[in-house]
Every structure is written in C-alpha cells, then in structure tokens.
Amino acid sequence: MFEKIRVLVVDDSAFMRKFISDVINSESDMKVIDTAKDGREAVEKVRESRPDVITMDVEMPHKNGLEALEEIMRINECFQVIMLSGLTAQGSSITVEALAKGAFDFVQKPSGFNYLKIDHIKDELVEKIRYAVVRKKKLQQNNKDINESSKMFIKDVKIEAIALGASTGGPRVLYDVITHFPKDLNVPVFVVQHMPAGFTKAFAQRLDINSPLSVMEAKDGEPINPGKVYIAPGGYHMLVEGERIKLDTSPPIHGVRPAVDKLFISAAERYEKNLLCCVFTGMGKDGAAGVKEIKARGGIVLAQDEATSIVYGMPKAAFDTGCVDMVLPDYKIAEEIVRLTLQH
Template sequence: MTPPQARRVRVLVADDSALFRELLSGVVADGPGFEVVAVAADGHAAAALARQHRPDVITMDLNMPEADGYAGIARIMAETPTPILVLTGNPAEAVGFRALSLGALDILEKPHATTDLETYGRQLRSRLRLLAGVKVIRHLRGLRAEGEPPPRRTAGTDLVVIGASLGGPRALVSLLRGLAPAFPAPVAIVQHIADGFTEGLAAWLATETRLDVREARDGDPLAPGRIVLAPSGRHLVVADGAARLSDAPPFETFKPSVTPLFLSAAREHGARACGVILTGMGRDGAEGLRAIRAAGGPTIAQDEATSAVFGMPRAAIELGAVDRVLPLEAIPGALLELTR
C-alpha cells in the first residue's frame, strides 16, 4: 500500500480571476505530490470538471459570476461528492460559512498582497492533503443501538461544553437549531478552524439559529441560553461562573483545544457539566471528556453515520469517555432532557 504522504493529491481550482487561478495553481503544484488537474471560472464549470476529472479535493471561491461558489458546491455535493476547501477574502464575514452548511468541509483565507506565499503554500497544501483523505460519502453504520438507555440522570446539567473539528460548523448549526433561546444552561464551544474565522463563525451561528452566540471574551458571564465560542489563538476555559481565556501552550497541537475546556468543566461543575464531542479528525477532547464522565457528568459523542469525520468521537469512545453515541439530530433532545 502506498504511504498516505506519497499519494499524489489531485486538485481542482475554482475562481473567477484568471490571475488568481494561475497564482493558486502555482502554489499548489509547488509542493511534491500535488497536481492541479483542472481550473474553473464559475460554480457550474467546477461541477462539470469535478465529474470529468474526479479530483481528490477542490478549492472553491464563493463570489463568481454566472454560477457562484454556493451553486457549485450544491451541485458537486449532489453529483460528485468531493472534499471542498472554501477560500474567502474576508474571514470576519459570516456569509462564507453558508458554504459549509452546503457540504464544503473547511474554510481558509485567500492570500493577499502581503502574504508570504511560501508559508501560505505549506499551510494550504497541508490542508488539502488532510481534506483529500476524507471520505465525504459514508457507508458506515452508526454505533448506536436500539433501545439505548435514557441519559444518565445527574443533579441537573448547568453547563454544556462542546468540541468539534473538521465538519464541525455544519454540525454545530444543526445542533444549535434544536435549542430554544430559553435553553436553561450556558454553552461553551471549541471549534478547530483557521485563525481569524471565529468571529465570522459566531456571527453565522447567531444568524442561523437566532441564539445568543458570541466569540468569548475573558470574564464573560456564563448565562443560561448564552453560547460562547473560543476565539482564535486562545484556549477557552470556565471558572467561577465565567468564560476565561488562556494563553497556555497548544494542547494536542491545537490552540484553542477542546481538552482544556472539558477539564475545566469537570473541575468547576463536576456532575453538573455535560460534554459533547462532535465530528473531527484526531483525538482532541477525549481526555477531557473522560474527566467529565469521571466527575459524574453525562457525556455524548456524535455517531459515525452523521459525522463528516469520525476521528474525535471514535477516540473518546475507545477511551471509555462516552455515555451515549447519538446521531446529530438526537443530541439537542438529549441536552434538553438533561437540563430540565
């Protein structure tokens, strides 16, 4: 079997600017093991070329004439499901996250005039190789069983902490739509995403769910119904009824990392904390989720069938950190039951 790093990654580049298509193609092809198999000037052309060339991964601009990136993503995911990396010029804008709800897997800022292209190229190619290994069509059964017992009863959950990575924005919007504005517990979230995108993600989640979602600031009170999201480059933890931001070193290579949030929830709230691990690659959050379970708090993992990537949930399950494995659509109901 060919080692993963030795496999050639075949890329389709979609952007309406001929200059940017040329620049991006050069940046991609500059790395060993990468090949640009086609370029497209709009979403419909990207969908047609995806059918023709069957690339491993696609980079997709959003603002294109004729058919924009959203139309292209919708067609590709319906006709030739392929991992898609969205490239956007403004990470603070919420509109880019609509692409993730349509099936794109990840989002990254476009290079600009002052960008070091060598550094950017390494980051881009690393992301493309990661995405190229994701199977976006899943034929795997979930791990849930018929007749699964109801959530473990505690003294009453008063904090929900959630961790997610690849595929997480789409999962988060689905989960949060199932919670009412009067949800009786605060929610704290760590989502692995490129630096600079958490403000836009929070704004998008707030618009899509009509909930009080905000990027966390140090000292923000943890109020019922309020949802705080870890900002880029800082760990989010909870202490004394408030969100706290930490500049501690990366954990499991991530900053923010899910595990510090979960560990602080176990320490501060014990059996009254509920931990939820969603789709993502790697094992970040598994140790922290085990700490919540050891403290008596209920723990939930998204199942395999509804996860874009089952890495983080699988790691937590294998560690014995999970009470219940649920399809994404069942998690809001479980949280409502736990907070009654």
C-alpha cells in the first residue's frame, strides 16, 4: 500500500479551501490532511502535521503567504510550498519574492477571482504537487556528490549574445545566475521563463534592482543593446529579428508562450556560432529543438544538471539531443557563462 501525498491547504477563502481540497482528494495518490485560513494558522499546523506539500494563498490577513513561507522555511527547508496568486501588482510581486525565498512554484488564480473559471488550475496544481514531492525527496537525500559531466571540447569563439530558457524552478536559479553577471558582460542576454503575463514584469523588476546589468521586460520592436537583459513577457513569444526584439502571439509551442524554442531558433539564425545558450530546470521538452538549431550553426550549449534541477525535464530533453557541450550544477553556470563570454 503506497503512502498518499499529504497536503495542507491554506487560503482565507472558505470556497477556495473547499475547491482545492476537493481537487486534491479526487486524486488517488494524494489527500488533504488539514486546512488553514491564514498564514499564522498555517505555521502552527505545519509544526503539528508535517505535511509533504503546502498550497499557500499569497494575500491573506494576519500573516500573508510570504511571511508564512519564511517561517515555514525556518522550520525545515524540505517543506514544499506552492503559492496560489491572483494577478495583482502586489500579488505577482510577492509571488516572485516567494520563489526566491524557497517556494517550489506557484499557480495563478483566475483574474478577478471568478470562481466559475477556476477549473483550469486543477491539472496544473495536481502536477505541481507531484513534482514538489520529487523535489522533497531529493532535498532529503541531500546528495552532495554533484559531478560536472559531459564536458565536451568547446571552441574558442567570440560570444555575441546569451540566451537562457527555464520553467519550473527557473526563477530562483535565473536570479542567482543573472545577479552574478558582471557589469562588463557587454553582450545582450535574452531570457524565456515560463510565467503568465504580469508575473514576468515583477520578475524583471526584482532582477533589475539586484543585478549589475540592466534588466527589463522586453517590448516589441525595441533595439537590442549590449549589457541589457531582456525577459520575455508572459503571453508573448520573444524572437531576435535583426537588431530588434520581436514579440508575437502566434500559437503556444509545447503548450507554452513564451517558448524557449522560439527564442533559441531566432537567436541562432541571427548570431550563429557566436551564441551561447543554457537550458535550466523545467517540465517538458521546450528548448530541445532550439539547441539543435544552435549547435547546427556552431553555437555553444550548456544545460543544468539533474542533481540541482528542481524538475529534470527540459535539461534532459536538451541533453538527449546530443547537442549539449557542458552539463553543470546551478552554482557553476554563471561562472562558466562569464568565462566563455569574457575570454576574448
């Protein structure tokens, strides 16, 4: 008999507590063990019941989701917290902060809290709960034997642009990487992080405040400048078109928009052998087709390793193409990108 995933549901709305509980309890491999109506109560119940996963509303009275998360992380960093956030300026900002402070991921609540339209979060929430448990087990193993594998010979070329792609777990590692780029990294950096519209703006703002480089949410038609970091806005594919950024709303690829493949392929066409890319943690296979195009044109491809990836989907799909030059743990990626870019 397998053990079910034990979930604590935290929300100040009784309706949402029941809705989320019903979604979870309808799955054969998980169950709600308790609920809490605010962050203060959530911290108490975490101490009592030690759940595997906590779903946490962002905006609550007494103690909001971020404050509760910080306390829960102090109790034990192995607790997995999935934030539920409405698309408000405050909600998206708190959510991005929560991801940086240890939250596993987030699920967007429907705009306007229209409860007739919340069915779309069911599959996403259940999938992320399952992935969260995988991450919990990885943290509990505390495997420090991290190898830098698959180091292939990398040609000495002048890097003219950097392209980065990530999904689940990406905001935290991208934050660590981008904030470690030096001010003299004099090439444009293009970033696709799978995130809904609104959240990418908050993500870009947080990076800009804490980075030596200027970071912005990309705008359609804006000129590409060296030393700038361009974040693809949620809901738009971002492409490199000559010396400008192009945003489009063509159909999602792999169910996502922005898609890493769209960015990688367009950047490969523009920069050819002078492009350096990296595929980070995330679900699915977005980026795999892009790295094949980059490698075909002589560019350099890095990928995050399995041990430090929250979800080893996208990096594995990239690695399986045979086009990855180097596999690295998250804490070595910024250093390697800087070394390869500034070697000339």
